[in-house]
Amino acid sequence: MAKATKKSTPEKRSPHQEQLIYERIFDVILDHKLAPGARLTEEALGEIFGVSRTIIRRVLLRLSHEGVVEIKPNRGASVTSTPVADVAQFFEARRVIEGAIMRMAAGRANIYEIDDLRSLVAEEKRYYESRTRGKGLRTSNEVHFRIAALARNEPLADMARQLISRTALIIAQYQDAAQSACAYCDHAALIDALEAGDPDKAEALMLEHIGHIHSTLHLSEESPAVDLFEIFSDEQE
Amino acid sequence: MAKATKKSTPEKRSPHQEQLIYERIFDVILDHKLAPGARLTEEALGEIFGVSRTIIRRVLLRLSHEGVVEIKPNRGASVTSTPVADVAQFFEARRVIEGAIMRMAAGRANIYEIDDLRSLVAEEKRYYESRTRGKGLRTSNEVHFRIAALARNEPLADMARQLISRTALIIAQYQDAAQSACAYCDHAALIDALEAGDPDKAEALMLEHIGHIHSTLHLSEESPAVDLFEIFSDEQE
DNA sequence: GAATTTAGGATTGTATACAACCAAACTGAA
DNA sequence: TTCAGTTTGGTTGTATACAATCCTAAATTC
Known part of the structure; x- marks a missing residue:
């Protein structure tokens, strides 16, 4: 033992x-x-x-x-291992929900929320540049979570949270670490649109953004197996 | 004991x-x-x-x-006791998701699925006419569940299921048993639109249907009698 | 008499013991 | 060797014991 x-x-x-x-x-x-x-x-x-x-x-x-x-x-x-065939459904679902969220959120954010979002994206950028993939992915999720909150609709934000988490798992499974798309570029534009209060543009940008993520996935092959003790050992002794 | x-x-x-x-x-x-x-x-x-x-x-x-x-x-x-102020958010969320589902499901159902739906609506009608409220509500949910499945998008159907269940709780809380709207009338029209394969009409009917349900709720009377302060606030000290 | 303290009972939170179950190794006969 | 049946080790499923916590209300104090 x-x-x-x-x-x-x-x-x-x-x-x-x-x-x-x-x-x-x-x-x-x-x-x-x-x-x-x-x-x-x-x-x-x-x-x-x-x-x-x-x-x-x-x-x-x-x-x-x-x-x-x-x-x-x-x-x-x-x-969970997501079959390649199921991946598209998740992104389609995200388009539906997060598209609607962008419409609802446009022009509703106050200046503090916008600022917080921008600094979060800056943080995200640093993580991606330093190649700390997990952290970057989680910060990216956080950006989407906060945007979802701006629609001022709790149930819808809950749905979004579930899908975003689930999609993160898919990304971890299928995305090449090196070629992780510069999510933060898209994010900056999304925030701009929210601030400008243009629902059509906000929605369009989100649909495009989700399409970008989807298109960076390597939908081919996978996966090993490992020892739990070893994985968790490099954290706090 | x-x-x-x-x-x-x-x-x-x-x-x-x-x-x-x-x-x-x-x-x-x-x-x-x-x-x-x-x-x-x-x-x-x-x-x-x-x-x-x-x-x-x-x-x-x-x-x-x-x-x-x-x-x-x-x-x-x-x-769970849903505050009146939160109710609208749930119906808005349902509009977003089930509206999209109708678009996606239009024209995709085969004849057996349509038939099953129609017989389910017939069953629903019987329950409502015999005033068995709980059964009727659950059958109505089942209709929505099955429609959600027709969009051929598991994650989205999951979201729909969650919202539908949650909304059923709200309906039980706020809807007068006697005046429960004839949901099955709307349902028949929904199915017709799906069969016809007209996405615009299908979506429009669903939005209208959800609006109908929402409008039958008695949101004036605060039945969640949990907060004693509120209950006694307008009486004499 | 009103407010605070304190005791009692009821309920939830966690750990653990044991039973049920699965999977893979083992046995022995064809 | 191959295939059934059997055993065994490890893992999950359920019940239960006990600790921690909360709620109510009696008791004490002012």
Whole structure:
């Protein structure tokens, strides 16, 4: 039994430890350290995070509801592998929802929200230039999340969040790290359109942007399998 | 302790008992036997369904993810009560998604799917005429679910399902049982448009239909009687 | 009598024990 | 060797015990 594990602080009932574990696992998946198809055993994850299977089980359930992992009865959880044939549907769905969101959000953002968005895009640019793929991808997601919030429609923003997360998984699976398109260029234009308050242009730019992302994917082949302890070991000792 | 409980068959590991419990609870909520705000204690539900809190907990977690139930930390679960101010957002979101779905589904359904839909609407009509509200509402949902499937876009259909379920809860909360609009009239027209393969008309009819439902709600009376301060605010001290 | 404290009961949160299950290695006969 | 059946190790599924927390209401204080 490899004991190169590091447990988190053994706090009693920390309210968001579950959220933390959720994010750690999701991050590792987006960083492509856990490839699609990789198995996620409850015992191992529990040991890694210093927590019982009960918690891990809830986290996995949540991840599965988001479509990030698949749970098969009596067979456990593994990172979702999206068939090539399904990819287009996700991007089409994003066009529908985020297109509408742009229409609704145009001209509704105040100056602070616009500024926040711009600095976020600047941050995104730095990550991409320093080739930290996972971070860049997550920051890019955050940009889309915040734009979704500007439509002032919670349910629709929820839908967008789900699709964006799910799509990030697809991008991690099919996009070549080197050739990750300069998402931040498109993003700047999107924000400009929102500020200008032009719904038609805002929507058109988003449709185009989503098309760009889609077109950078290498829809051919994939995937290995790995050791959980090793993957999580380079983080906090 | 009332022992008038009926347990399901005490099978060992029945795979969909969880699904069954999920549906039972949801049904009861749609039938308005559990009003918004009603608490759902794990122990009681476990005893009712002859199952341990572990299972109930998972069901409640799922219901909460669908937005049907709210879980507050250390406080347990209760039926979600949607504030009047939020209602419009849900219907707007449905317009966006189901409008797009109608465009995509127009002309794509084969004759069997159309037939199935029509017989489902006939069933719906019977339920409404016999004043069995819950059943009627659920059948109406089923019509929308199936239409969503016709767009041949799984992710979008998923989004639609979530919104439709969530909206059903809102309808149960705000719609007068007697005056429940004849949803099936609209439904028949929707199906006709799908069969004819006219995307513009299909979309327009769906937008109109959703508007109809929205307009039948009694949004003036604040039935979510949870906030005591609001309730007593306009009375004498 | 009103406000604060404190005790009790009820409910949720987490860990763990054990049963059920699957998959892959093993056995032995054709 | 090959194929059924069997065993075994590891993993998931469920129930339960106990700890942490919250809610109610009685009790104490002012």
